[in-house]
Amino acid sequence: MTHTAHFRVWRGDADGGGLQDYDVEVNDGEVVLDIIHRLQATQAADLAVRWNCKAGKCGSCSAEVNGRPRLMCMTRMSVFQPEETVTVTPLRAFPVIRDLVTDVSFNYAKARQVPAFVPPKGVAAGEYRMQQVDVERSQEFRKCIECFLCQDTCHVVRDHEENKPAFAGPRFLMRIAELDMHPLDAAADQGLTRAASAQEDHGLGYCNITKCCTEVCPEHIKITDNALIPLKERAVDRKYDPLVWLGNKIRRR
């Protein structure tokens, strides 16, 4: 079955732009990215869009479809009524380069600010031993495809550019949680307490667990429940641990 859908696509660049209307053919089984490609092939050859895998695995085709952050390659046209207008706009939290392509370098800058895994001393690579439960815990977080939909949707930065310097965003707070829960990470030996650093250096306190990040994650990672809330608990436990408090007090003298 084929029908004609009405699309509104944001066209423009850093200097400004607006929504443009297109009527375009849709066939059974197609996804929003197919329609964007058809627009490029038939009506808008210069329409800029970023994509790679068309399989929900590269994280490149992130955009907002009817105002909701989504992967265009994983958004089936069958979820819309045939007469419904489908509006496609670039990710709102990041600066537009052109049309549907945004500059996501904020995320790479935040990634660089998270100190890497610190290997344990005296254990050679290949000799690491971990409980399966610890492996599974971090494997959930490592399903991340870096689509940055969670970064785009979090209200802390979505409408608050001024919060960006202080807030790493859910994807990178999750990375800190993963390292903090890693039984072999020896960052503490180098004086780095990851949970405390998440709070003090990466803006964990800005997160008020609205869970919007979890709702949009295409990998269904339980970002809030399994990473952010435990990280908050670990940061608080440490802060109010009487032994840690005493240690800090003695060290300050």
Ligand code: SF4
């Ligand atoms: Fe995308 Fe989920 Fe990774 Fe966030 S955590 S970047 S939503 S895959």
Ligand code: F3S
């Ligand atoms: Fe933002 Fe997710 Fe926290 S949406 S407020 S990081 S729970």
Ligand code: FES
């Ligand atoms: Fe790779 Fe959509 S094109 S996730």
